[in-house]
Amino acid sequence: MLFAYRTEGQNLSRNSPEAPLSDALWIDVFQPSQNEVDALKELGIPVPSREDMEEIEVSNRLYREGDTEVLTVVLPGQDAQERQTVGPVAFILSETRLVTVRHHAPRPFQTFPTHAGQSSTGCRSVRHVFLGLIEEIVARLADHLEGVGHTLDKESHGLFLEPAPRSVALAGVLRAMGRQGEQIARLRQGLVTVERALSTFSVNLEGHGTIDLKQVSKAQLRDVQSLSVHSDFLSGRLAQLTDVAMGMINLEQSSASRILSVVATMFLPPTLVASVYGMNFSNLPGLDHPQGYLIASVLMIASAVGSLLLFKWMKWL
Template identity: 50%
Template sequence: MLFAYAPANGHLVRLDDPEGLAEALWIDLYRPMPEQIELVAALGVNVPTLADMEEIEISNRLYREDDLEVMTVVVPGQSVSKTPSAGPVTFMLSPSRLVTVRHHAPRPFETFPERANRAALGCTTPERVFLGLVEEIVGRLADLLEGIGRSVDDISASVFPSETSAGPDELQAALHRVGHESELLSRIRLGLLTVERMLSYFGQTIDGRADAHALKQLVKGEMRDIQALAVHADFLAQRIAMASDATLGMINLQQNNTVRTLSVVAALFLPPTLIASAYGMNFHNMPELDKPWGYPGALALMLASAVATWLYFRWRRWL
């Protein structure tokens, strides 16, 4: 799909006519078709393939091609099947327009067109649209980090309830949530890292651009935001690790309690089993065999041994 936007009264207005791409200030390509790639190529912009975007070499992520700055980052979003994922997004910045290419759906690309006028520098030039979009991405990453923090609070409350201990189902659900939040946090940290590298590269190319001073100030501000979010992400990583350890510890305690109960039950039957084994031996000279009280006596002795064992365990506080 191809989405084209042009500035109008301080806002970004979507262009419905593909023939008017020359007037577009921002062209957003989402899983572009060959005919859409050709339309953008006619403007002098070579759209990279997904394989090119996924290349991890720094020379393929951040480079200059004539007057076109090509920058690729990895940000969280949703795949075609609406499952959480992280994928590359390429920003191609020229003096006349910004072209973005993506094969998944990060939410900032859906929300930014409606809020472009709220960006710090507005949306009147390609550079300002680019930094406004980056600002929207950083804000989205901050929202995701806050969501992870709330989720970790809920996990801790479920693992350590105030009244009763958590059951196996609750602990298993908590462990699943811990894994989910840990995976999301890893995608956010990767996004912060790649966006920071992109801004550092862009900051070296600002000199000579219009509004260079204002652009530099905004880049510095966004870099500070990213660094603060990175510290917050490290803090959340420690909380997630603690929640994971606590959940596994509670599971181990429950398993230990179960094993201890089974061991105690088995131990209660050991003395009666010993007595029954002794009287189950087939020897001729066993006086109790001929006594009328032999059988009930053996039963009473087995019961007394089991009760004595139970009382001993209670005295040692093993039960």
């Protein structure tokens, strides 16, 4: 699927399917078909395969081919089944147009075209559009991190301020913490790859003499670095809450085990009395006493109550 955009005033406008690709300033390719790849090759734009985009080596993600610069980042988004995932996105910058190649659906690629003219860079040229799109991506990553922070606030309130949750609720807290940990990992990966791409873009920008773009690029690098620090803070907070939840589970299990042990111990004296009078010997004292059963029952009840009072006095219950 291919979407082509051109500059119209201060905004981006989508081209009609019949319009030639050569008129587009930005071409967004989603899960490209072979025909679309061939059409881009006719414009002199090399389209990396998904395997090349998924390679972790810098030489496969950040490189130049003649006057064309290829920058690949890893961003969170949705797959075809609308499940959260991460995937590579390639930014191909030539002198005349920007081409993005992706195989999943990050949200910024849907929202950026509608307000591209409102970005800090505008959409006057290829590099302006690229930095505007990166700005949208960074803002989206920041929103995700803020959402993780709100979730941790909610779980923290449930752990520390409300009555102590039961083990079933704590298991739900651990699952929530696990989901947020995965989210932070995806966002951290996206921030690292965006930072690398911006650094490479800034170096290659030196020969163009565009001071405003250099300043914007440096500002975005600082934003990405501050978000990386914030993600590390959230990771530490997540680890703390996970430890607290695990500690509460261990305390609850220890308390249950202690109660069971005390209750079992409380019935040891009555069991001893019953065992003594249950021995099969004919000369047991009091065996023929008319009130023997009553006496043995009283002894068993008294020993159990005495053990219970002792355990309460020792604060074991």
